[in-house]
Amino acid sequence: TAANQHDADVDDNEFAEFEEFDDEEETTTVKSHQEPKERKVDTKTEDVVSKDEIEEEDDDGVVESEDDEFEHLQDEEEFEGFDKERGSSPKSKGSEKLPDLEIAKVPLHLRTNWDSFYVEMLMIAGLGVYFLNFLAGKTKNSKLAQAWLGAHKELLDSNFSIVGDDGTQKEATSGTLMKESENVYALWCSGRAHVEGMLVELKLLKRQDLINVMLRMFKPASDQIVITVDMDKSSMDRFVFAVAQKKAALRLHKDMNDLSQFAEKKNVDRYEIPSSYQILSEIGEANQTLLDKKVCQVLTKYEGLIEYIHFSDQYSGVKSQEETQSKLPETKAVLLFCFNVPDKGKTRPSDMEFVKPLLQFVFYCIDKVSRLQLGKEARGKADKNRQKAEEVFLKSIHSQRQEAAQSRREEKRRAEKDRLMNEEDPEKARKLEDKEAKRELKRKIPKVKMMKVG
Amino acid sequence: MSNEAKNNVNDPRRPNKIIRYKAPAQGTPSDDPTPDYMNLLGMIFSMCGLMMKLKWCAWVAVYCSFISFANSRTSEDTKQMLSSFMLSISAVVMSYLQNPQPMQPPW
Numbered sequence: 001t002a003a004n005q006h007d008a009d010v011d012d013n014e015f016a017e018f019e020e021f022d023d024e025e026e027t028t029t030v031k032s033h034q035e036p037k038e039r040k041v042d043t044k045t046e047d048v049v050s051k052d053e054i055e056e057e058d059d060d061g062v063v064e065s066e067d068d069e070f071e072h073l074q075d076e077e078e079f080e081g082f083d084k085e086r087g088s089s090p091k092s093k094g095s096e097k098l099p100d101l102e103i104a105k106v107p108l109h110l111r112t113n114w115d116s117f118y119v120e121m122l123m124i125a126g127l128g129v130y131f132l133n134f135l136a137g138k139t140k141n142s143k144l145a146q147a148w149l150g151a152h153k154e155l156l157d158s159n160f161s162i163v164g165d166d167g168t169q170k171e172a173t174s175g176t177l178m179k180e181s182e183n184v185y186a187l188w189c190s191g192r193a194h195v196e197g198m199l200v201e202l203k204l205l206k207r208q209d210l211i212n213v214m215l216r217m218f219k220p221a222s223d224q225i226v227i228t229v230d231m232d233k234s235s236m237d238r239f240v241f242a243v244a245q246k247k248a249a250l251r252l253h254k255d256m257n258d259l260s261q262f263a264e265k266k267n268v269d270r271y272e273i274p275s276s277y278q279i280l281s282e283i284g285e286a287n288q289t290l291l292d293k294k295v296c297q298v299l300t301k302y303e304g305l306i307e308y309i310h311f312s313d314q315y316s317g318v319k320s321q322e323e324t325q326s327k328l329p330e331t332k333a334v335l336l337f338c339f340n341v342p343d344k345g346k347t348r349p350s351d352m353e354f355v356k357p358l359l360q361f362v363f364y365c366i367d368k369v370s371r372l373q374l375g376k377e378a379r380g381k382a383d384k385n386r387q388k389a390e391e392v393f394l395k396s397i398h399s400q401r402q403e404a405a406q407s408r409r410e411e412k413r414r415a416e417k418d419r420l421m422n423e424e425d426p427e428k429a430r431k432l433e434d435k436e437a438k439r440e441l442k443r444k445i446p447k448v449k450m451m452k453v454g
Numbered sequence: 455m456s457n458e459a460k461n462n463v464n465d466p467r468r469p470n471k472i473i474r475y476k477a478p479a480q481g482t483p484s485d486d487p488t489p490d491y492m493n494l495l496g497m498i499f500s501m502c503g504l505m506m507k508l509k510w511c512a513w514v515a516v517y518c519s520f521i522s523f524a525n526s527r528t529s530e531d532t533k534q535m536l537s538s539f540m541l542s543i544s545a546v547v548m549s550y551l552q553n554p555q556p557m558q559p560p561w
Contacts, residue, residue, distance in 0.1 A: 117556040123513045127520065134524050161467040167475035181527040188475035193466045197473045209524045230473075363466075 130210045137207030138182050144223070145185040145202050147349030149177050151356050159363055160198070161191030182208040194235035194370035198362075201226045223341040224307065225355065227362055228334060235370040236313050236333040238382040239286040242279070243299065244308030248338075249278035257329060258314040261389050273299045282385060285378040290368065298361045302339075305358065310336040311369055314386070335369060337362055477529070489530065492522035496538050500545035509549045509557035515542035 149164075156163045164175045165188050178186045183204045190197040203224040206212035240262040244252055253259050263280040271279075271291045277299065281287050290311070299306060315336070316329035339358050341347050374382065416436065423429040496518030503512030519538040526535055 119557045119559055120513075123516075127516065130517075130520060130524075159466050161469040162472055165472075165475050167477065179528055182524065184527075190474075191468050191470075191472040193468050193471075196471075197475070199475075206525065209521060211521065367466075 133210045133213065134208045137209070137213070140207050141183050141185075141204045142179075143349055144204055144347060144352065145177055145179075148202055148225070148352040148355075149187070151352045152359055155356065155359055156187075156189055159192055160189035163187070163189045165190065182206070192366075194232055195366060196230040196232055198230070199228045201228070220344045222344045223347055225337075225339045225341065225358075227337040227339075227359075229336075229362065229366060231313075231333040231335060231366075231369065233333055236311075237286075237369075237372055237374045238313050238379060238386070239374060240280075240282040240312040240314060241286050241290060242281065242308060242310040242312075243273070243277050243291075243306075244280070244310070245276060245306075246278050248308045249280060252308060252310065253280055255318050256310070257316045257319050258312045258331070259310070260319065262312075262314060262385055272296045274303050276303060283374065283378050283382055285375055286372070289372055292368075294364065295361075295368075298357075302358060305340050305342060305355070307338040307340055308336070309338075309365070310334075311365075312336075314389075335362075335365060337365075486525070489522045489525045489527065492518045492525070493534065493538050496522060496542055500538075500542040503542075503545035504548055507549050507552055509546070510559055512542065512545035512549045513557070515545050518542070 153163070162174045164177060166176050166178050167188070178188070180186050180201075183206045185202040185204070187200040187202075188197060189200070192198075203226060205216065205221060205223055240258050242249070242252060242259060242263060249265075253263070253265070259280055262282040264282075266279040266281050266284075266287065268275055268277055268279055271287070273291065273296050279287060311334075313333040314331045315334040316331045320329070337358075339355060341355055342351050420429065420432050420436065423432060496515045499511045499518060500515035502508060503515055519535075519542045522538065523535050
């Protein structure tokens with residue numbers, strides 16, 4: 001390309017023309033389509049002939065109709081060696097002499113045939129499959145939830161005065177299964193002895209998400225029913241107790257606030273429950289009374305179904321990640337049950353009937369815990385544990401508060417020094433220094449005096 | 455059996471002790487994080503699909519916003535879902551308007 005500025009202009013100029021020429025050429029070929037066939041042949045050959053002359057034509061910028069636009073091509077003095085009849089002959093009939101230059105009609109895009117867009121087809125097909133699976137999974141989940149409600153409604157009605165309140169209307173409603181997401185449904189029941197309320201969460205599998213469906217092919221999982229029973233403060237004694245599958249026990253012991261603070265591992269063979277369970281408990285006496293014959297029977301019969309059972313009067317949820325807990329986490333008395341629905345994901349609505357006895361087991365446990373009375377020393381031990389936990393907590397709060405105060409003091413002192421440093425006139429600086437020195441002195445002296453008096 | 459008839463001694467129901475349902479706080483660690491992650495990922499992909507005219511980014515953005523729609527909680531507001539859909543679809547349309555060549559997959 002041209003080196004200096006001048007040539008560069010020329011290049012640009014030509015380039016610009018070339019672009020114009022392109023549009024020109026496209027429009028003419030488009031225009032020529034409408035005219036009759038043989039006329040098209042003439043314009044094509046004329047295009048070939050007039051391709052380079054047309055450039056000067058555009059420079060004049062003279063507006064001409066299409067026919068006389070080619071008139072200047074015919075006069076001799078314009079062109080050397082231009083013989084009249086050869087130029088005009090193509091107008092009348094197709095001439096054999098001319099090589100039949102066939103210009104390939106270049107379409108707007110380079111390739112418009114659709115099968116080159118195969119990747120896009122794939123993408124759209126993937127979206128379609130995902131959507132179909134979404135619909136299928138959504139309906140399957142809602143059918144399962146309704147099946148569970150249908151199977152357990154009668155039992156719930158006989159135990160609670162309202163079943164299925166969602167807390168929105170003024171008056172407590174009944175019979176609404178709340179849909180938290182496509183795979184989580186919740187049911188709140190209230191109005192029973194010893195119990196403030198019971199929240200049943202149906203944590204079904206994410207059947208509506210294709211990726212989760214494929215993931216579960218490798219790592220099978222099952223639907224879960226998590227029942228949280230908020231007990232009355234008065235009707236539950238002070239103890240922390242949990243029976244869980246080994247894996248779940250490890251996770252719970254690490255994550256749960258109350259379990260990690262109060263409960264320790266206890267071996268299982270003292271009680272007649274399968275060894276796949278693990279006991280975490282604070283007070284031995286509570287284990288004895290809770291793991292009675294009936295409970296052990298249920299645990300052995302539904303071994304695969306019961307994920308964990310967690311009774312605690314100091315329940316405050318999962319340990320919060322952030323270190324600085326501003327206040328003591330509020331605790332409440334809670335019974336937690338987590339059941340797996342059988343068949344590892346290939347659940348059918350009829351399986352919900354199979355799980356019904358577990359809800360009777362929940363009510364049995366509620367009554368049992370409310371009747372449980374710990375012995376004096378057991379209760380003493382529980383209170384001691386709670387005090388210890390509180391002290392540990394307050395100490396950690398105290399040390400945090402001290403650190404915060406410490407950093408604030410340093411901050412103030414540094415700000416003071418900065419002001420001192422960038423103070424311009426010496427006289428004010430000296431006054432500041434004196435004040436600083438006096439304050440320093442004052443802080444030192446009182447300590448000494450107090451020592452003497454004490 | 456009507457409610458009154460069954461009101462003998464072992465009827466556990468206490469109509470006077472009804473406590474209303476209070477939805478748990480939003481930030482509970484229990485709710486799963488996938489819709490939020492997918493939403494964020496969808497935004498990022500559609501941005502880079504628009505900026506760098508990468509078609510496969512735009513398509514991945516459409517998938518991400520669809521997945522976050524599938525896993526979204528009903529309590530979540532639909533505006534955010536709609537905006538992520540609009541963004542990813544516009545990324546696809548824009549990247550095809552600029553150069554209509556079919557997409558070269560990144561491999």
